[in-house]
Amino acid sequence: MRAVVIALGKVGLPLAARIALAGHAVVGADVDPRVVDLVNAGEAPFPNEAGLPEALRETVADGRLRAVTDTAAAVADGPDLVVAVPPLVVDATARPDWGILDAVVADIGRGLKAGTTVSVETTVPVGTTRARVAPALEAASGLREGTDFHVVFSPERIFSGRAIEDLDKYPKLVGGLSAAGEARGIELYASFLDAEVRGLGSAEAAELSKLAETTYRDVNIAFANELARYADTLGIDVLSVIDAANSQPYSHVHRPGIAVGGHCIPVYPRFLLAGDADARLPIVAREVNERMPAYAADLVAEGVAGRRVLILGIAYRGGVKETAFSGAFPLRDTLLGRGAEVVAHDPLFSADELRAHGFEPWDGESAVDVAIVQADHAQYAALGAADLPGVQVVVDGRGILDAARFAGVPVRRIGRPEGSAQDAGSAIAPRS
Numbered sequence: 001m002r003a004v005v006i007a008l009g010k011v012g013l014p015l016a017a018r019i020a021l022a023g024h025a026v027v028g029a030d031v032d033p034r035v036v037d038l039v040n041a042g043e044a045p046f047p048n049e050a051g052l053p054e055a056l057r058e059t060v061a062d063g064r065l066r067a068v069t070d071t072a073a074a075v076a077d078g079p080d081l082v083v084a085v086p087p088l089v090v091d092a093t094a095r096p097d098w099g100i101l102d103a104v105v106a107d108i109g110r111g112l113k114a115g116t117t118v119s120v121e122t123t124v125p126v127g128t129t130r131a132r133v134a135p136a137l138e139a140a141s142g143l144r145e146g147t148d149f150h151v152v153f154s155p156e157r158i159f160s161g162r163a164i165e166d167l168d169k170y171p172k173l174v175g176g177l178s179a180a181g182e183a184r185g186i187e188l189y190a191s192f193l194d195a196e197v198r199g200l201g202s203a204e205a206a207e208l209s210k211l212a213e214t215t216y217r218d219v220n221i222a223f224a225n226e227l228a229r230y231a232d233t234l235g236i237d238v239l240s241v242i243d244a245a246n247s248q249p250y251s252h253v254h255r256p257g258i259a260v261g262g263h264c265i266p267v268y269p270r271f272l273l274a275g276d277a278d279a280r281l282p283i284v285a286r287e288v289n290e291r292m293p294a295y296a297a298d299l300v301a302e303g304v305a306g307r308r309v310l311i312l313g314i315a316y317r318g319g320v321k322e323t324a325f326s327g328a329f330p331l332r333d334t335l336l337g338r339g340a341e342v343v344a345h346d347p348l349f350s351a352d353e354l355r356a357h358g359f360e361p362w363d364g365e366s367a368v369d370v371a372i373v374q375a376d377h378a379q380y381a382a383l384g385a386a387d388l389p390g391v392q393v394v395v396d397g398r399g400i401l402d403a404a405r406f407a408g409v410p411v412r413r414i415g416r417p418e419g420s421a422q423d424a425g426s427a428i429a430p431r432s
Contacts (some may be wrong), residue, residue, distance in 0.1 A: 109140020259327020313375025
């Protein structure tokens with residue numbers, strides 16, 4: 001098989017590498033010359049993706065994988081499979097900007113030859129593949145979908161940091177615009193994946209499956225956050241409650257936390273709502289989860305006005321240098337609105353990068369009154385009071401700290417009462 005993978009980001013590049021590892025010839029296309037140059041040098045253009053550096057060194061060295069900037073030319077070579085995984089940019093309310101996806105589809109259409117199957121892996125609202133992508137490909141190529149070429153939707157189902165592993169772990173879902181197209185898509189994906197490749201009967205079913213799995217997680221986390229809020233009023237540990245509930249095999253309650261961020265979980269419920277005006281649960285779940293950064297700030301019961309508050313982690317989750325819909329932004333805005341002086345730290349971001357995101361960097365030495373853990377970076381798990389000079393209250397928004405390291409300093413968690421050692425803390429005194 002010959003394949004072209006378009007957009008060599010955290011989804012596309014591991015996918016291209018996995019196809020090449022299976023022995024196929026792959027061309028990766030990306031508009032960023034820096035990315036293309038690094039890939040052709042056998043180097044990963046982003047860090048912390050397990051197995052990717054080794055896969056690139058192996059497959060680039062023997063010629064199975066190469067990268068180019070000209071998508072149309074790569075597609076014009078007539079590959080069996082073209083996989084498009086460009087980002088679908090959204091605004092602050094998760095409304096899509098179609099510019100990048102439309103441009104990629106136009107490039108594919110200009111080079112498209114009969115016999116090629118085009119797979120869209122970018123998560124989109126239901127109906128996009130049939131009503132937007134296929135007509136655009138037909139218009140640009142002069143070919144007919146279902147006769148000259150096929151289009152399928154196959155949602156990405158990977159976790160950043162373990163993408164190559166996940167490609168072989170979870171069933172690969174494929175939905176076609178025709179039965180013949182779906183069968184061809186299944187055949188092509190099965191040629192390089194060890195996981196089950198499952199046909200869903202239509203592109204719309206595959207599109208909805210992706211929105212279902214991500215919206216489920218948002219709703220589940222919202223329920224966990226509601227339980228945590230209630231547990232706080234009762235003075236009981238919500239984690240013991242959740243663990244007890246989950247000991248029965250039909251309960252799968254997630255964990256509460258300070259925020260739900262990232263490119264997926266906060267966004268795709270909005271795609272579902274865009275197509276289903278009668279849906280109610282996704283709306284409520286979004287409202288609950290979007291209130292959690294402010295709720296975490298509420299745990300500083302003494303108030304934050306006039307105090308110096310340190311946000312630990314601006315990434316949306318630990319170990320990932322990404323800030324999409326990170327809880328750090330609403331947390332910062334909440335704290336500033338309450339009169340706090342806000343500083344931030346993140347081991348993955350330089351001081352200049354923190355400033356570029358609108359945060360005042362903490363120098364690691366100056367005193368702070370309050371510290372709030374927003375991202376569960378592994379480095380933060382070992383923090384103690386000595387690492388946070390002057391700290392008088394800590395809010396552990398991710399439940400990763402060892403309270404024993406904060407003797408005399410209250411460590412407050414969402415849905416979890418303070419232990420006796422933590423209760424010894426007193427109210428915050430204004431800093432001169």
